[in-house]
Amino acid sequence: MKVNELFKQELKVINMGLRSFATDLKSQNVEVVHVDWRPVAGGNKKMASLLSKLKGK
Amino acid sequence: MANIEQLIEQANKKALEIIQNGQPTLVDVSTAGEVIPGMTKKTIFHAGPPCKWENMSGPLRGAIMGALIYEGLAKDAEEAEKLAASGEIEFGSCHEHSSVGPMAGVTSYSMPVWVIQNKTYGNYAYCNMNEGLGKALRFGAYGPEVIERLKWMERVLGPVMKEAIKLHGPYDLKTMIAQMIQMGDEGHNRNKAGTSMFVREFAPYIVETSFSQKDKADVLRFMQGNDHFVLNLTMPAAKCTLDAAAGIKYSTIVYTMSRNGTEFGIRVSGLGNRWFTAPANYIKGLYFPGFSEKDANRDIGDSCITETCGYGGFAMAAAPAIVLFVGGTPKDAVNYTTSMYEITTEENKMYTIPALNFRGTPTGIDIRKVVETGILPIINTGIAHKDPGVGQVGAGLVNPPMKCFEDALEAFVAELEKEGLV
Numbered sequence: 001m002k003v004n005e006l007f008k009q010e011l012k013v014i015n016m017g018l019r020s021f022a023t024d025l026k027s028q029n030v031e032v033v034h035v036d037w038r039p040v041a042g043g044n045k046k047m048a049s050l051l052s053k054l055k056g057k
Numbered sequence: 058m059a060n061i062e063q064l065i066e067q068a069n070k071k072a073l074e075i076i077q078n079g080q081p082t083l084v085d086v087s088t089a090g091e092v093i094p095g096m097t098k099k100t101i102f103h104a105g106p107p108c109k110w111e112n113m114s115g116p117l118r119g120a121i122m123g124a125l126i127y128e129g130l131a132k133d134a135e136e137a138e139k140l141a142a143s144g145e146i147e148f149g150s151c152h153e154h155s156s157v158g159p160m161a162g163v164t165s166y167s168m169p170v171w172v173i174q175n176k177t178y179g180n181y182a183y184c185n186m187n188e189g190l191g192k193a194l195r196f197g198a199y200g201p202e203v204i205e206r207l208k209w210m211e212r213v214l215g216p217v218m219k220e221a222i223k224l225h226g227p228y229d230l231k232t233m234i235a236q237m238i239q240m241g242d243e244g245h246n247r248n249k250a251g252t253s254m255f256v257r258e259f260a261p262y263i264v265e266t267s268f269s270q271k272d273k274a275d276v277l278r279f280m281q282g283n284d285h286f287v288l289n290l291t292m293p294a295a296k297c298t299l300d301a302a303a304g305i306k307y308s309t310i311v312y313t314m315s316r317n318g319t320e321f322g323i324r325v326s327g328l329g330n331r332w333f334t335a336p337a338n339y340i341k342g343l344y345f346p347g348f349s350e351k352d353a354n355r356d357i358g359d360s361c362i363t364e365t366c367g368y369g370g371f372a373m374a375a376a377p378a379i380v381l382f383v384g385g386t387p388k389d390a391v392n393y394t395t396s397m398y399e400i401t402t403e404e405n406k407m408y409t410i411p412a413l414n415f416r417g418t419p420t421g422i423d424i425r426k427v428v429e430t431g432i433l434p435i436i437n438t439g440i441a442h443k444d445p446g447v448g449q450v451g452a453g454l455v456n457p458p459m460k461c462f463e464d465a466l467e468a469f470v471a472e473l474e475k476e477g478l479v
Contacts, residue, residue, distance in 0.1 A: 042431040047463055050470045051429055053479040054309075056062035 061307075061478050065425075068308035072326050073403045073421045076310075076366070079298030080176040083228040083290060086219035088211075090166035093183050095154050097166065098128070102151045104162025104359040105317025106332040110142055114318030116197030116354050119445025120161035121148075123199030127207045128165050134199060134446070152313055153330070156183040157296045157359035159288055160195035160441055160449075161318065168207070169215025171290055173230065175297040182297035184290070186210055186218075189283040191345075191448055195358075196441045198448035209275075213268070217276045221262040228258065230294040233287070234368060235407045238418070243376035244291040245360055245369030246383055246437045246452055251287040256280050292359060295366035304329055309469060310402065311422040314365045314434065314457060318357035318441070323461045325424055328468055335460035340440050342453015343384045354443040356455045361436045367405045367420030370435040370454070371397045375410040375418075383437045383452050393435045393454075394419065400426040400434065424469065427462040 013032040015022040022034035041047035089096050096102070101121055108117070122137035125146070131137035140146060151162050158164050170183045188206055192198040222228065233251060237243075240250035256277065263273050280286045299312040308326035315322055322332040337355040344350070363369030373379060374394035377387035394410065397419035404417030422434055433456035440451040473479040 038431055041428050044463075047428050047466065050466050051425060053470055053473070054061055054065060054425060056060045 061473060064307045064478070065309055068305050068327060069310050069402055069421070069423065072302040072305050072308045072310040072312075075178065075302040075305075076298055076421060077403065077406050078177050079231070079301055081182075081230040081294035081297050082174050082176050083171060083222065083230055084174045085172035085222055086169055086215050087172050088166070088215070089156075089164050089168045089170050089183070089185070092170065092172060092181075093154050093156050093164065095149060096164075097147070099130070099145060100147045100149060100166065101125075102149050102154055102156060102158070102162070102164045103317060104151060104158050104160065104357060105315045106320055106322030106334050107150045107153070108148070108317045108319055110148065112319050114354050114357065115444045116357060116441035117161045117163070117318045119197030119199055119447070120163035120194050121146075122445060123194045123203055123207075124163045124165040126199060127194075127204050128167060137199075150315075150317075151359055152296075152315055152324075155181055155296075155300065157292045157315075157362055158185050158195065159187070159292060159360045160193075160358040160439060161197060162359045163194060167211055169211055169218075171293055173290070173293040173297050174227075175301055176227075178301040180297055180301055182293035182300065184293035184296075186214060187283060187286050187289040189279075190285065193448060196439070196448040197354075197445050199446055213272045214276055214279060217263060217266055217268050217272060218259075220266040220268070221259050224262040224265055225259060230290055231407055234291055234294060235409070237287075237291075238368060238372050238375045238408050239411060241376050241378060243363075243369055243372040243379060243437075245288070245363040246439070247376045247379040248287045248291065249284045251291065252280065252284055255287050255290070288360065291368070292362055295362040295368070296359075298366055299362065302326055309424045311365055311424060314361045314422075314436075315359045316356045316361070318354055321356060321457045321461055323424075323457065323465060325465050325469065328465060328472070331468065333461045333465040333468070335458035335464075338455050338458060340438060340451075340453040340455040341384065342440055342451050343382065344440070344451035345449070348442070348450035352442050352447075352450050354441045356436075356438060357441055358438060360438060361434075361457075364434055364436050365422060367401070367418040368408055370437045371401075371420075372408060372410060372418045373435070373437065374412055377412075379437065383454055385454070396432055397435060399430050400432050424462045424465045428459075428466050431459070433457055433459060433462075
């Protein structure tokens with residue numbers, strides 16, 4: 001699909017990360033689903049590294 | 058090289074199979090001195106990870122002082138405090154002796170205890186009997202009324218129930234808990250339906266015992282007047298279910314969560330008997346008239362063994378009325394349960410929640426999932442006064458410290474590194 005065609009359709013938005021992006025869209029009456037996403041181990045690098053060691057090889 | 062993720066998944070599958078197949082059954086009432094391994098006349102077991110007298114919180118100290126008075130080892134609080142500090146009394150963790158106790162969890166030689174057997178795996182768990190709310194030993198109170206009630210429990214309640222169980226035969230606690238969850242209880246801070254069922258089940262047998270009419274009526278009235286009476290059965294039911302799943306190599310499933318009023322501790326199946334501890338949190342909740350957060354002790358008790366087994370706070374969606382006791386709204390109760398699916402391994406096959414289309418309760422906490430998602434187990438619990446001798450001041454909600462899970466994960470990876478698996 002060409003990009004211009006995409007913008008002619010109704011937007012279906014899933015937002016991840018900063019909630020303010022979703023809030024801005026909502027305030028313009030755009031339907032949006034905000035995903036409550038957090039980085040692995042809340043961004044704790046040591047814990048993320050330990051967890052990655054337990055993933056399959 | 059073995060695929061470590063597969064090894065962990067296989068180990069966790071085994072742990073969950075054991076937890077799902079556990080068959081906790083009430084088989085007897087005895088005394089702590091007769092049945093609890095390691096119990097002597099000068100031993101006191103308490104809730105949570107092991108703790109030295111000098112590090113114990115007010116309610117735990119109060120309960121120990123009360124137990125020493127109750128056992129006749131001290132004549133008053135002053136003498137009891139001196140004896141407890143003398144080194145003459147041996148303290149130990151209930152959990153390390155096949156037992157559990159709510160709040161301070163203090164268990165001493167003469168106390169009557171429920172004897173629970175996991176019929177599938179043969180192991181036992183023990184728990185003292187519930188005294189009711191307010192001024193009770195388990196909340197650190199030790200006044201004459203507390204000691205008198207404990208004496209009555211030893212003299213009348215324990216022996217009557219022992220005989221009643223003998224007449225009735227073994228009582229299946231798994232079915233009892235499953236029914237409780239269908240009837241608006243969650244088995245930790247709401248036990249009204251369970252207590253009602255228990256009274257209904259045992260009343261005819263109590264009547265048939267050889268005790269006096271007065272004793273039998275007193276026992277029935279006592280159970281009738283204490284909505285938490287079966288908490289001391291739902292707890293050892295969880296304990297003997299989970300203990301059977303301890304020590305499974307490579308399993309990341311939590312089989313103990315507990316607190317002593319100073320520290321919160323967890324134990325993980327694949328890491329054996331090691332405790333991973335951190336300072337216990339304060340509870341957010343509702344206070345009895347005349348008390349506030351200023352009066353509260355840190356989180357205390359073995360009762361979060363219920364959450365570890367997939368009920369209690371994990372089944373709050375089944376018990377919307379509990380919010381009147383611990384705070385929040387019924388919608389919060391549903392959200393607490395649904396969020397616990399993020400950190401657990403399976404849905405319970407026996408404990409199902411009508412309001413969630415009979416979905417099984419979230420069961421089998423995985424330390425990897427807790428650390429990865431940052432979602433901590435939800436626990437609903439009583440609040441003890443921070444000073445010895447006062448008792449319960451409220452109830453609310455609390456989480457374990459994340460440090461327990463992070464330290465356990467680090468130790469788990471270190472074990473695998475030793476074996477060259479990661």
